[in-house]
Amino acid sequence: MGKSTASSRITSFYKLEHQQRLDKIAEFLGENIFNQDHFLDTGNTDFQIVDNMIENAIGTMNIPIGLATNMIVDGKDKLIPMATEESSVVAAVCNAARQCRDTGGFYTYTSEHIMIGQVQLINVINPMITKQIILENEDEIKNICNEVDPLLVQLKGGFKGMEIRILDDGHEYNVIVHIFVDTCDAMGANAVNSMVEALSPVLERWTNAKANMRILSNLADKRLSMARATWRTEDIGGEAVRDAMLSAFRFADSDPYRAATHNKGIMNGISAVILATGNDTRAIEAGAHAYACQTGRYRSLSSWGVDKDGNLCGTLELPMAVGLIGGATKVHPTAQQNLKILDIDSADDLARITCAVGLAQNFAAMKALVTTGIQKGHMSLHAKNIAVMAGAKANEVNKVTELLVKGGKIRIDVAEEILANLRH
Template sequence: MQESTSSSRISSFYKLEHQQRLEKIAEFLGESNFSQDHFLNTGNTEFQTVDNMIENAIGTMNIPIGVATNMIIDGKDRLIPMATEESSVVAAVCNAARQCRATGGFYTHTSEHIMIGQIQLIDVINPMITKQVILENEHDIKAICNDVDPLLVKLGGGFKGLEVRVLDDGHEYNIIVHILVDTCDAMGANAVNSMVEALSPALEGWTSAKANMRILSNLADKRLSMARATWPTDEIGGEAVRDAMLSAFRFADTDPYRAATHNKGIMNGISAVILATGNDTRAIEAGAHAYACKTGQYRSLSSWGVDKDGNLCGSLELPMAVGLIGGATKVHPTAQQNLEILNIDSADELARITCAVGLAQNFAAMKALVTTGIQKGHMSLHAKNIAVMAGAKAHEVDKVTELLVQSGKVRIDVAQEILATLRHKSG
């Protein structure tokens, strides 16, 4: 690739038409493999929709969507759309769900839809007096917040409570005001952020302090989702497998290095459902990992044990701030279709389903790790990607994949050798 001598300073790039933006990029790159035609094809989403969702849009990045089968959640069979590029994730959920169908599948629970908005007050003269002054004005605070979104209040949501915390940051005392907001079927970021911004001038007037930061918290620990399931011992390979999985859980719960990967496995499933439905993957992931530190040490989000019959029982609890209205959930046509597949009527249902998927993913990962190892199943599925990367055509992919798995060496150089051999024999 020839190095560009162009400037990245492109005035009013956002005002250009789709083709014009791509031409500007091609001009900037000079000689390269950049394909304007590739980005002109935005698949099943019109470019105007894409352009309305982000600034300076040039195209789309298609992520595969698979459907997890076998899921029973709260007595109802479900098909779960999952958007992910990782080959083994969907299969893992299907297998985990199949193995607990005999015990009724997954049972779930959610708390209220309460989100937290934070206002940081600095230049505080007397923190304890300031705290009390704020609490004394809760009635007016409620009125200010609810005036921001009357429709939310009409739907049963809006301001539900007030918390005031005193923090010593080592430099000065901060007063942290929390407004607790029921966001109903919305994730709630826009409503909460608007409320804390509207409230800040009044707080400054009552306290003579300065409102510095005003923003929603993604540690939504008042909006929790829980899921549990039981796997019969004979379904998972016997007591030895069960005990090995319990040992694996204890390892994750006591060692942050293991817990990070353990919880990443949980989020493989959760983030795939969140992305498929147009919700905010970054918010869910941030909240989950922060919640994993609630005891002061980063630990497992899930918990595992046995029941009176010796069967393996798992549970998962984490913040789940999801919505069915607003943002990409309401705008993106594929997100809308995925919600149709889920056949749900509320954000509460989506939170329950997503949590159950996270538990299924966790079960599958732990079982694989203590039995065949994570690579056997993962690499078997990954082999197809390697075959395509090696240049296999549609009619060659399955054979190259099969031979790759048999070789035990799922690498692109091995795939190229296999492909060359196959073509030589057929040629």
């Protein structure tokens, strides 16, 4: 592959048609190594939709969508679409859900749909006086915020309160204004950001301070979701397995190195549902990991114990700022189809289901780790990917996968050798 001498400074790339953009890429690479046809095929999403969603769009990347079965959430059987590229994630949820069906599945709770908007005031002369001046004008602040989105107010959302924090950043005192906004069935980022931007010049006028940052917080700790479930001891392999899982939880809760992977496992399930429904995976992940630090150190998002009968009980609590309206959720056709599969009426329903999936994922990961090991199930499924990477055709993948798993060495060189033997 030769080095390109072309410049990446492409004027008005965003104005070009789809084919013209691909031609520019081919020109930049300098060799016939760019498959334009691959990017011209945008699957079941029209390029115009893609082009409207992001800047400088050139194509799409398909992520597999799997269906989690066996789930009972608040007494209702649910089929749950999950978008992920990682092997074993969907299977893990199915298995965990199957093992707690006899105890009623998952029970959930959600708090209000409150998002937090922040205004950072700097160059403050007297922080306590500034704080009181702002609090004295709460009614005016409410009016300013609600005028930004009257439709939200009609839906019984909008401004619901505020708090003022005084923060020493090591250089000066900042006064941080928090507004609390009920965003109803929306995630709410656009509404909240518009409100704090509208509020900022008024705060500056009242306080003679400067509004520096005006943005929502993804630590949505006033928009929590909880899920709980019970697994009977005899259904999960006995007391030894139960106690090993409890020990694994305590390890994660006391050691941030373990907690990082423990919580990542939870987010494997949660992020897959969030992505499948067109919601913001980065916002949910940032909020979750920040919430894991609420005690001052990074801990497990889940909690595990036993009930009066000695059965294993798990709970999961984390911020869940999801929406059914706005953004990719409303624009992306696949997200719309996935929401139909979920058969839900509100963002509250989506938050409950997503939290339940996270708990199921956590159960499955902990059980695998203390019994067969995480690699057995994961690598068995990953073997299909290895078979394809080795060049196996559609009619060869299953046989190569079978032989990889049987041999216990899930490597591409082994797959290539198996494939060569099969073909000869």
